[in-house]
């Protein structure tokens with residue numbers, strides 16, 4: 001049993017936010033999430049998030065303020081999810097290490113099957129929109 005720190009990006013483009021679908025063979029395969037990934041030992045969370053967005057979508061973002069922190073347990077795994085508000089810098093995302101991606105409004109997020117840890121984040125975005 002252990003705790004994983006995961007960073008995730010809430011990337012705004014006008015009234016939409018970028019969401020990514022996990023690869024079929026990943027854990028939580030084909031679920032939707034906010035782009036990001038696991039923090040490496042000793043890494044600054046904002047640097048880790050920028051690295052993950054580059055690896056996953058070949059895109060640069062400016063990482064801003066923390067939006068939400070979620071503590072969630074998946075069986076034997078405890079995840080601490082750090083969600084940061086990010087600024088879109090105009091580059092087109094790619095599916096370098098994700099199945100798919102979409103730009104959606106918070107209300108449209110109801111149509112996507114998100115990982116369980118993300119549900120409070122989706123709710124908070126919907127309340128704010």
Ligand SMILES: Nc1nc2c([nH]c(=O)n2[C@H]2C[C@H](O)[C@@H](COP(=O)(O)OP(=O)(O)OP(=O)(O)O)O2)c(=O)[nH]1
Pocket residue numbers: 006007008026027028033034035036037038039079081115116117118
């Ligand atoms: N990136 C991301 N991961 C999330 C979210 N919600 C959520 O429960 N997770 C979980 C899914 C995974 O178990 C874990 C993140 O792992 P990951 O597989 O995306 O990270 P990674 O790219 O560093 O992984 P790896 O393939 O290099 O091992 O956190 C989310 O919104 N974004």
